[in-house]
Amino acid sequence: MPRIQGSVVVIAGASSGIGRATAQHLARHGAHLVLASRRAETLEVVRGECERLGADAIAVPTDVTDAAAVRALAEAARARFGRIDVWINNAGVGTVGPFDEVPIEEHEQTIRTNLLGxxxxxxxxxxxxxxxxxxxxxxxxSIGTWVPTPYASSYAASKSGLRGFTESLRAELQDRPDLHVCDVFPSVVDTPGLRHGANHTGQKIEVAGPMTSPFEVAETVASLIRRPRDSAVIGVAAWASRLAAAVAPKPLRWAVGVVMKRGLSIGEKGSRARPGEAQGGSAGNLFAPPEDHAVYGGFRKGAAVRIPTKAWMAAAGIIGFWLARRR
Incomplete structure (x- = not known):
């Protein structure tokens, strides 16, 4: 893997989930890593992990909502390694709940982190x-770029805004063939992200059905380093969602709304949370970094609110029936 070995890679959001999996994967293939997230002690753990895997790595605590801090991150990378070959924008947060019951400050912080970051x-x-x-x-x-995401509308807004941003940036850079802007669209990934985020549903949130591994996303990121291309879609669910959004947007919107509303009303005994309760406090990790920095979220182990697999299958059947009638 000549494009990875020896390459200088900056990873924003490197402390958990996809970012930490990507750091481990690239470390195994000899990349020089510049790791960034908000919690310094967590970054040191990841840095040590990457060095044991064979990488030369530094940790630079950074809040991506602070433009000056992000510029300092770039300067730290250049000061240590002399250049930057790859920059991975991975930091992300979210808040879940009925739109008007979520504090406006949480919507703003979600967009500030995911888009402006x-x-x-x-x-x-x-x-x-x-x-x-x-x-x-x-x-x-995210697949939220194409698919309506009820109860996480500011998250969807941030991801949809990113698509417009990256498409515009590619058009601006089209006369520079060696500068590449690549988008990654994973399906639902088993990371701690939902546990870290703010929760105003009154339920602990879990996800049922097939999920993508963070390391599958990391492998896709590595493939983009070796062979840059505009976009990479990961998982059958992501491809199916993209197709449904293109050919049947109204039925998809209806189906997703029904499924999410049903899912957020289901909770096993003892699993209910107070409105606003989430790991790390009512606002989760929006304004302060979480203590947990695992790669996996472990959603298949918990018992709480689940988006039922049968409901997703029913939604897919309804869309298929609608398309058949159209034809």
């Missing part, structure tokens, strides 16, 4: 790429 990353690294004449910018998006 990636804008800050691109703004810090693109001048470096231009001076070098080459570079790969990788942005983590």
């Amino acid at each position: 990636q804008v800050n990353g691109a703004h810090a690294v693109l001048p470096v790429f231009k001076r070098q004449g080459a570079g790969v910018l990788i942005n983590l998006l």
Whole structure:
């Protein structure tokens, strides 16, 4: 893997989930890593882990909502390694609950982190790429880019905004063939993200059905480093959602609304949470980093609110029936 070994890679959001899995994966293949997230002690754990796997790594505590801090992250990478070959925008947060019951500050912070955080990353690294004449910018998006995400509307807004941002950036850079902007669209990934986020549903949230491994996403990110391309879609659910959004948007919107409402009304005995209760406090990790920095979320082990697999199958059947009638 010549494009990974020896490459200088900055990972924003490296402390858990997809970011930590990506750091481990790239470390195994000899990348030089610059790890960023808000909690310094967590980053040191990940840095030590990556060094044991064979990487030369540094940890730079960074809040991606602070543009000056993100510029300092880019400077720290250049000061240590002399260049930046790859920048991965992965930091993300979310808040779940009825739109008008979620504090407006939480909606703002979700968009500030997920959208402006990636804008800050691109703004810090693109001048470096231009001076070098080459570079790969990788942005983590979501199937929420295409599919309505009821009870997580500001998260969907941030991811949809990212798609518009990256498409526009690619158009602006089209005369620079060695500067690449790549989007990653994973399906539902088993990370601690939902546990970390703010929760105003009155339920502990779990996800049922097939989920993507964080390491599958990490492998896709590695493939983009080796062979940059505009986008990579991960998982059957992501492809199916994209197709349904294109050919049957109204039935999809109805089905997703029904499924999510049903899922958030189901809880096993003893699993109910007070409105606003989430790991780390009512606002979760929106304004302060979580203590948990695991790769996996372990959602198949918990017993709480589940988005029922049968309901998803019913939604798919309804969409299929509608398409058949259209034809």
